[in-house]
Amino acid sequence: MGTSGFARGDGIYSSLRGIRSRHTCLIGTAYHVVRPSELWRALMIDITSLHLPAALALAVVATLGYLVGRRRRVRVRDVEYEQAHRELRRARAVAKQLDAVASQIRNDLAEHQSSVAGFKRRMEALSNSNQKAAWKMLCSEAEGLLGPTQRLVTQIAHAYDELRQQINQLMTFAEIRTDPLTGVGNRRAFNESLQTNRALCQRYGNVFSIAMFDIDRFKQINDLQGHLMGDCVLQAVADILLDAARQTDRVIRYGGEEFVIVMPHTDLAGAAIFAERLRADVATSSLLPTSITVSGGVACIVQSDEDDHAIVSRADRALYHAKQSGRDCVFLHDGDAITPVTESVIAPTA
Secondary structure, eight states: OOHHHHHHHHHHHHHHHHHHHHHHHHHHHBTTTSOHHHHHHHHHHHHHTTTOOHHHHHHHHHHHHHHHHHHHHHHHHHHHHHHHHHHHHHHHHHHHHHHHHHHHHHHHHHHHHHHHHHHHHHHHHTTTOOOHHHHHHHHHHHHHHHHHHHHHHHHHHHHHHHHHHHHHHHHHHHHTTBOTTTOSBOHHHHHHHHHHHHHHHHHHOOOEEEEEEEETTHHHHHHHHOHHHHHHHHHHHHHHHHHHSOTTOEEEEEETTEEEEEEETBOHHHHHHHHHHHHHHHHHOSSSSSOOOEEEEEEEOOTTOOSTTHHHHHHHHHHHHHHHTTSSOEEEEOSSOEEEOOHHHHSOOO
């Protein structure tokens, strides 16, 4: 290969690195903003600028997508593996306790059975005997056997209660993170999701955002149409959020009529656009049993956050401003100021 060939190869390599850098940011932080068709079109424009054959260009696109996706999946798996490993240790600890309880019951039963068998043999031996002293001794042994029997019954009852408690704990490993009414995550799941995403942010610099929604005038629904209607509204809103969320997002019932969506790899602008679209979807949804609106508050993680809940505080303050501004709107908190998500913010760029 001549000098011109090497120069052309270096140029293509540099261009590929530039394309990968631009679209890694695009895919990573604005998933909710850019539709797949738009992303594909932008990527093809960059690849076309290299004047590569069509087959080679398609291979480059596939390779870039694979590398970006693989890198992100590995990072998420690291934290998910740690979480699963902690759950496995807890399950093993419970299983060990169950085994210890079962072993203690077996030992106590074996010892008691041996005493009962010995007493039975002596009683059969004395059944045809008229020795008064022997019968008195046997009665004394029977009274002595009654005490351990009562204690064993108490131990078995306590062991049964402990077994039931440990089994319930095993059964609730998944249930304890799920809201029973809506089927979405609960506060415990939310706290764990915050810890996981903040760990990824600190370790790899991954960005994530949350959107907090509150059903407007929900108390009036309960008061005027009944709590059963209120429950149906909560379930319908949860379904709308689940349908709109990505597979990697986490939908949470934060409490009462409040919901939160945790969005990994999504910056503040992307989360704001997604939240505004959801607000509009709820207002026009045919899934709801009655007409409702929601207000929203959006915030993004920042490196200066001192704990997991600093982002929650910002989203909550943004939600408060949405409520005070007439409801049925979305506000965002950028760490310094709280501003409404307007049409100009969500309009696609040329």
